[in-house]
Amino acid sequence: AQSVTQPDIHITVSEGASLELRCNYSYGATPYLFWYVQSPGQGLQLLLKYFSGDTLVQGIKGFEAEFKRSQSSFNLRKPSVHWSDAAEYFCAAFSGTYKYIFGTGTRLKVLA
Amino acid sequence: NAGVTQTPKFQVLKTGQSMTLQCAQDMNHNSMYWYRQDPGMGLRLIYYSASEGTTDKGEVPNGYNVSRLNKREFSLRLESAAPSQTSVYFCASSESAGGQETQYFGPGTRLLVL
Numbered sequence: 003a004q005s006v007t008q009p010d011i012h013i014t015v016s017e018g019a020s021l022e023l024r025c026n027y028s029y030g031a032t033p034y035l036f037w038y039v040q041s042p043g044q045g046l047q048l049l050l051k052y053f054s055g056d057t058l059v060q061g062i063k064g065f066e067a068e069f070k071r072s073q074s075s076f077n078l079r080k081p082s083v084h085w086s087d088a089a090e091y092f093c094a095a096f097s098g099t100y101k102y103i104f105g106t107g108t109r110l111k112v113l114a
Numbered sequence: 115n116a117g118v119t120q121t122p123k124f125q126v127l128k129t130g131q132s133m134t135l136q137c138a139q140d141m142n143h144n145s146m147y148w149y150r151q152d153p154g155m156g157l158r159l160i161y162y163s164a165s166e167g168t169t170d171k172g173e174v175p176n177g178y179n180v181s182r183l184n185k186r187e188f189s190l191r192l193e194s195a196a197p198s199q200t201s202v203y204f205c206a207s208s209e210s211a212g213g214q215e216t217q218y219f220g221p222g223t224r225l226l227v228l
């Protein structure tokens with residue numbers, strides 16, 4: 003079955019440190035992949051998306067993600083985290099039948 | 115340009131009561147979606163409307179009905195609420211239902227069923 007897995011439920015980093023959030027997908031072919039961010043009490047906002055081509059994708063707020071077909075991964079990275087990045091992050095994939103499948107989310111805490 | 119709006123923001127229901135969650139978008143999008151978000155389970159698709167006049171079931175449609183009233187509005191109805199429907203409900207829209215389209219989300223409706 004198609005699935006999106008985010009292995010880390012919670013991650014804590016210090017402000018200014020680098021960040022990597024993991025995402026693995028299980029599909030027969032390369033799906034369309036997305037990262038969303040959800041601030042407390044808010045809806046989801048798209049950070050970036052990957053369809054094809056360059057495997058390193060740049061997004062908003064200084065985030066980037068790298069698609070690795072061999073590892074079925076689409077990990078989100080940021081070189082230097084800001085306190086305002088504290089939020090929940092969701093990886094998602096388009097399944098090809100008008101449906102998006104979301105991971106269970108990773109909650110990021112940023113220490114001052 | 116308000117994007118995607120949802121009403122109400124919060125609601126408390128008793129088991130067996132009915133209610134309708136409203137969603138509207140002002141981006142002239144063709145496709146609209148209803149999701150529920152539960153702790154540890156991410157977002158799950160309840161129903162979607164690929165275009166005006168069409169609706170289809172998602173992953174967890176039982177206990178819900180939807181109406182695509184016009185291109186702007188997509189409502190979700192709980193006919194007889196159950197405690198298992200306590201959740202946060204998000205409406206989203208996209209220009210079309212193709213996979214390359216960005217989904218834009220509303221702020222959510224927090225529903226508690228007692």
